[in-house]
Amino acid sequence: MKAAVVLFPGSNREGDVASAIKRISGKAASIVWHADSALPANTDLVVLPGGFSYGDYLRCGAIAARAPIMNAVRAHAERGGLVLGICNGFQILCEAQLLPGVLQRNAQLRFMCKEVYLRVERSDTPYSRRYNAGDVLKIPVAHGEGNYTADEETIKRLEGDGRVLFRYVSPEGKLDPKWNHNGATNAIAGILSEKLNVLGLMPHPENHVDPLIGPTDGRGLFESIKTVLEAA
Amino acid sequence: MKARVTVTLKNGVLDPQGKAIEGALKSLGIDGVESVRQGKVFEIELKDADKAKAEAALKAAADKLLANTVVENYRVEVLG
Numbered sequence: 013m014k015a016a017v018v019l020f021p022g023s024n025r026e027g028d029v030a031s032a033i034k035r036i037s038g039k040a041a042s043i044v045w046h047a048d049s050a051l052p053a054n055t056d057l058v059v060l061p062g063g064f065s066y067g068d069y070l071r072c073g074a075i076a077a078r079a080p081i082m083n084a085v086r087a088h089a090e091r092g093g094l095v096l097g098i099c100n101g102f103q104i105l106c107e108a109q110l111l112p113g114v115l116q117r118n119a120q121l122r123f124m125c126k127e128v129y130l131r132v133e134r135s136d137t138p139y140s141r142r143y144n145a146g147d148v149l150k151i152p153v154a155h156g157e158g159n160y161t162a163d164e165e166t167i168k169r170l171e172g173d174g175r176v177l178f179r180y181v182s183p184e185g186k187l188d189p190k191w192n193h194n195g196a197t198n199a200i201a202g203i204l205s206e207k208l209n210v211l212g213l214m215p216h217p218e219n220h221v222d223p224l225i226g227p228t229d230g231r232g233l234f235e236s237i238k239t240v241l242e243a244a
Numbered sequence: 245m246k247a248r249v250t251v252t253l254k255n256g257v258l259d260p261q262g263k264a265i266e267g268a269l270k271s272l273g274i275d276g277v278e279s280v281r282q283g284k285v286f287e288i289e290l291k292d293a294d295k296a297k298a299e300a301a302l303k304a305a306a307d308k309l310l311a312n313t314v315v316e317n318y319r320v321e322v323l324g
Contacts, residue, residue: 071312078309107312114314121260161258161315195258 013241015041015057018085020076020104025062025216029098032218033059036234046079056241057094058085060101062154062216072115072157073103082108094138094237095210099155102202102212111203111212112170113162115155119195123156127227128193130201130215131181134174137204138240139211142232148185149178149229151215153193158214160196160203167197178202178213245290246323247302251311252283286310290322298322 015033017026030041041059042052051058065076076082082104089095089110097105105111118124127150132143143149162170170176178201182191192199194214202213217230253259259281266280288305292298302320311318 070309074309074312106314112314114312116258116315117260119258119260121264159258163314 013037013039013056013238014052014054015039015059016044016051016055017041017059017061018044018046018081019061020046020063020065020079022065022067023061023063023100025098025100025218028216029059029061029218032221032230032234033057035221036231037238044081046076046081049080049084051081051084051088055088055093056244057096057237058088060085060095060097060104062099062101065100065104068157071107073100073105073107076100076104077107086110089205089210092207092209094241096139096237097210097212098216098218099153099158099214102214103157105210105212110210111205112166113160113203115157115214116159116161117157118155118159118193123154124158124193125152125154126193127152128201128215129181129183129185129191130178131185132178133176137177137208137211137236139204139233139236140177141239142235146185147232148181148183149217149232150220150227151217151230152219153215155194155214158194158196160200160214162197170200170203171198173206175204175206175208176200176202177204177211178215245293245295245298247288247290247298248321248323249286249288249302249306249310250283250319250321251286251306251316252318253281254315254317257315283316284310295322295324 179199220230262282306318
């Protein structure tokens, strides 16, 4: 597993995700500067980390999505390579049109920093094979713009193709507007690209991988990636 | 040459910021406010003196960066 974490000006979770990758795969991730035009040779996982790239100027992720490195990230995705965007990384993937839709201001207008419950919708993807469909994970969120929205047709297509991987649910795994903390359409927390190789999600699985901190529900995501890449 | 690009949310797109501003205006006692939609205005200074070229460049700027056409509309004006 050869991971590259892209660092934009204003990213701040690159260390967390690099440390989660090291902890779970045993191999260090390279940190790649946004102004570079190529990924390190043989990169098989690209991560766009959380943070506030370019201070969220214009729209969250809008300027980062047009950075030079994004052409290489797009080419990697088109080859079927894995691209994982977490929080601001998800916003960047939407702005770069590697994923459809947009992340709007949270419906209640507040920045949310807390633990939420996510339901895994399917286990047959590179990001979820170490989970079971229906598993409920406790994962932290920290964002002000995580309210996923897209036009009706796109939502229908995402749902029809099973491209919603995570949803905000109650601790028992039930859909409930009370637990859809940012107002996202259909409680969507994470979606996949058509070929299932690009994943964007608002919550931070990289922050729940160390028993010292508490829950380790995020480990399965990185273990899934490791399993897939090592079998390849 | 001066130009202006105005970016607004499409109809039907939830605008929580506009709603909050609307609430604040009403609580200030400003009369007759029915609703508020928030948007952005970009004032752009262009080198080109050719109006058609300027409009094409501004459209490209709006499509590529200034607006997210999933949820936003834009209007381009060359002010001369």
